[in-house]
Amino acid sequence: MSTPPLPKRIAVSSVIKKTAERLMSPLSFPLLPTLEFSKERLELILRGIADGITLQAPDGTLIYANEPAALVTGYASAEELLHEPVENIMGKFEIFDEHGKSLPMQNMPSRLALMGNPSEQLLQFRIRATGEERWSLLKSTPVKDAQGQVEYVINIFHDLTERKRNEENALFLSDATSILSSSLDYTTTLVSLARLVVPKFADWCVVHIVDNKGIAQNVAVEHVNPQKVKWARDLDKKYPHSPDEHSGVYGVFKSGVPELYTDISDDMVKMSAQNDEHLAILRELGMRSVMIVPMVANGKVLGTISFIAAESNKNYRTEDLKFAENLGGRAALAIENARLYREAQFEIEERIRVEKEVRHLNEVLEQKVEQRTHALQISQKQDRASLQRFKNVIAQLPMGALVLDEKNYIIEVNQNFCDFFKLSDTPHALVGRHYFEFLDSLQSVVQQPAEYTETFHAIFQNRQLVLNQEILLRDGRILFRDYVPIMDDQTFLGQIFLYRDVTRDKRIDAAKSEFMSLASHQLRTPLTTIRWALGRLQKAENFLQDSHRNMLSAARNATVVMADTINAMLTVSRVEAGHILPKSMKVNVATLIEDIHEESAAICEEKHLNFLLSVEGDPVIETDGQLLKEIISNLIRNSIQYTKENGSIRVNLVRASHHLEIQVIDTGVGIPAHQQERIFQKFFRADNAILRQPDGTGLGLYLAFIMAKLLHSSVSFVSEEGEGTTFSVTLPFILPASV
Amino acid sequence: MMKTILVAEDEPFLRETIQLGLEEHQVHVIVVSNGDDAVAEIQKSPPDLLLLDLLMPKRDGYSVLAFLRQNSFNFPVIILSNLSDELDQSKCIELGAKDYLVKSDMDEDELWPNIQKYLL
Structure with a gap:
């Protein structure tokens, strides 16, 4: 390469002068033509201009270059540049137009200017040696002589690298920002970011996030060569960064200071290689320049982004670091936003979940309320139905019914009741009123008003079940009144009075009684004649043969049995008809037994029976003495009848804490085991009893049994055939009111 | 002085038997067969004791009792009847009868011991 010949000095001076003129003209230097510029001064001026300026001769050779021009083209000095042949100069660059398209040499503004056409274009130079990229606005102007021939070309390089880079970075950051904000899944975001970074800013980009245990997690790896992505990942896996490191990923994480x-x-x-394999991998990856920037949000380092230049031969510089830091900040913000979003999302989801749960609970509650309401409605319906049923029952009872509450207010009453007592009100009108309000009306209808009122008071005082109270009405009707207190456990809820018209039953009863009475009278009258006649005949026995005497005796005995039977039947019919109502009186049971003993003494003597008494104390109880005497007498009569001569009958009176027991013990024929269960049946007579005493009525034990019931006592027995029988009457020990 | 017992009994055999039986005990026995005759006899001459049946023609025993009470006769009256109802018995005691005997429950010779105590 030969050094181009320098133009003549004067020529150069005039060129410079003209150049200066051109340069200054837009500035309207009116005095310029008159100014005497020395070459030195002009050079000084050109040197002071920040833009690179070169002059080219018509053959393209450089005849002038200032220092900025050397800088723009990657030369150490203007001198060096001027001594470089043009073809060499151009070979040092790759030149692209503003759209990044390779620009052919003939389209260069300087070439066009050499052809006589002023031209300017935004150019991108990539210095082949360093990979450095520079942007310049190249403005080439031909300077022509009088004949219009191009004398030389002025190239002015206005360096736009910084601006262009800023623009590009801004554009990138804008892209990055839109990527960072495009997804709230920060892992996805960071992968996208790494893809954006590669290949424009790095051949290889790794994003680490430090988890809550302080471990750097590789969340995104991107490599310009897709096949090397795996290598890069393996590297991180096989040779992970150590948290103890003071530089690298952990260093940056710990300090928050980027590394370049x-x-x-x-x-x-x-x-940095841990072993040969590691070294081999690192070499294969061919790292050339590295930036590690922290991702900082709210003063907290969330992770790092590593920018690695390899294949592109790029060398990161401070301005790249600033940009990378900017990107790191935005990424951190995106992560933070994602985190906040996640939290918000979680909160929202939580709220949705809670709301859902609340809604569910509400639904369940509503459902329950509905069910409850339904149940209540049903139960109300049932209540209404049962109330209606109750009203219907009361209304349709074939008797007078009066239902009072616990305070004696009328809950329900029926028409029969109103009719009985000749009340003009309807049952419905009486409901809710106090019984006291119509007590006068009731009194006016009954035969004994004072007594009637008295029974009411007694009932309300005692609130005990009272059955079959007889009420005589003025019109001759007879009512039976039942009083039923309504208890729920121990709580008194109300009370029911029931009135039955028993007038007709009473009449029938009376008729039956009269019939029985007359019938028995009509039977007894001829019986008496027979009995007395036989008695008379027996007195005349001297005139009779023995066999006739026996016949008379048998006939007379039969009349006695028949009389007994009639009496027993009358009693049975009266007891069964309920005509015998037990009275309550003070009864000395010991005396009562002694009386019976005395009365039976004659017959016992006659039959040679030993009749013994064993009485403990002198017990006095509240009972019906007449009935009790009847019961005991029947039992004793039974014993006398069925005990053989020289046998014994014993009556014990045993006093227990809650009852009295009267035992009638005989050494009689006993009751056959197989007939014991029938012994209290009406007209029943045991086989051995018939054998011994053909004339029994079969009513004695039955009478004792049904009469004992009237006294709320019971008759039981223990018997063995041929040995004897023990009958026991157990009486409730009711002490008389005043002893 | 012999006591006079008036017997009012409508059944002839019984009336005769009672008379025979009582006369064995040294008493003067007058017999009538209905209530009216009894009242007439009493009005003529009150007896020392009246043995009175209840169911008789013309005038029954109750009516005789009522008459005696009304006219303040106070000789003892013993009812001898074949009615045995408690109601009948209590009614008679209420009307002033001293005792109540059921004919068919006794032998003819039991009669005297039962009325002797009322002959003062």
Whole structure:
């Protein structure tokens, strides 16, 4: 390469002068033509201009270059540039137009200017040696002589690298920002970011997020060569960064200060390699320049982004670091936003979940309320139905019914009741009123008003079940009144009075009684004649043969049995008809037994029976003495009848804490075991009893049994055939009111 | 002085038997067969004791009792009847009868011991 010949000095001076004129003209220097510029002064001026300026001769050779022009083209000095042949100069660059398209040499503004056409274009130079990229606005102007021939070309390089880079970075950041905000899944975001970074800003980009245990997690790896992505990942897996490191990913994470390795030498690679394999991988990846920037949000380091230049031969510089830091900040913000979003999302989801749950609970509650309401409606319906049923029952009872509450207010009453007592009100009108309000009306209808009122008071005082109280009405009707207190456990809820018209039943009863009475009278009258006649005949026995005497005796005995039977039947019919109502009186049971004993003494003597008494104390109880005497007498009569001569009958009176027991013990024929269960049946007579005493009525024990019931006592027995029988009457020990 | 017992009994055999039985005990026995005759006899001459049946023609025993009470006769009256109802018995005691005997429950010779105590 030969050094181009320098133009003549004067010529150069005039060229410079003309150049200066051109340069100054837009500035309207009116005095310029008159100014005497020395070459030195002009050079000074040109040198002071920041733009690179070169002059080219018509053959393209450089005849002038200032220092900025050397800088723009990657030369150390203007001198060096001027001594370089043009073809060499151009070979040092790749030149692109503003759209990044390779620009052919003939389209260069300087070439066009050499052809006589002023031209300007935005150019991108990539310096082949360093990979450095520069932007310039090249404005080439031909300076022509009088004949219009191009004398030389002025090239002015206005360096736009900084601006262009800023623009590009801004554009990138804008892209990055839109990517970072495009997804709230920050992992996705960071992968997208790494893809954006590669290949424009790095050949290889790794994003680490430090988890809550302080471990750097590789969340995104991107490599310009897709096949190397795996290598890069493996590297991180096989040779992970150590948290103890003071530089690298952990260093940056811990300090929050970015790291810039502009030029990574093989020594540095060797030093960082943990073993040969590691070194081999690192070498294969061919790291040339590295930036590690922190992702900082709210003063907290969330992770790092590593920018690695390899194949592109790029060397990161401070301005790249600033940009990378900017990107790191935005990424951090995106992560933070994602986190906040996640939290918000979680909160929202939580709220939705809670709301859902609340809604569910509400639904369940509503459902329950509905069910409850339904149940209540049903139960109300049932209540209404049962109330209606109750009203219907009361209304349709074939008797007078009066239902009072616990305070004696009328709950329900029926028409029969109103009719009985000749009340003009309807049952419905009486409901809710106090019984006291119509007590006068009731009194006016009954035969004994004072007594009637008295029974009411007694009932309300005692609130005990009272059955079959007889009420005589003035019109001759007879009512039976039942009083039923309504208890729920121990709580008194109300009371029911029931009135039955028993007038007709009473009449029938009376008729039956009269019939029985007359019938028995009509039977007894001829019986008496027979009995007395036989008695008379027996007195005349001297005139009779023995066999006739026996016949008379049998006939007379039969009349006695028949009389007994009639009496027993009358009693049975009266007891069964309920005509015998037990009275309550003070009864000395010991005396009562002694009386019976005395009355039976004659017959016992006659039959040679030993009749013994064993009485403990002198017990006095409240009972019906007449009935009790009847019961005991029947039992004793039974014993006398069925005990053989020289046998014994014993009556014990045993006093227990809650009852009295009267035992009638005989040494009689006993009751056959197979007939014992029938012994209290009406007209029943045991086989051995018939054998011994053919004339029994079969009513004695039955009478004792049904009469004992009237006294709320019971008759039981123990018997063995041929040995004897023990009958026991157990009486409730009711002490008389005043003893 | 012999006591006079008036017997009012409508059944002839019984009336005769009672008379025979009582006369064995040294008493003067007058017999009538209905209530009216009894009242007439009493009005003529009150007896020392009246043995009175209840169901008789013309005038029954109750009516005779009522008459005696009304006219303040106070000789003892013993009812001898074949009615045995408690109601009948209590009614008679209420009307002033001293005792109540059921004919068919006794032998003819039991009669005297039962009325002797009322002959003062």
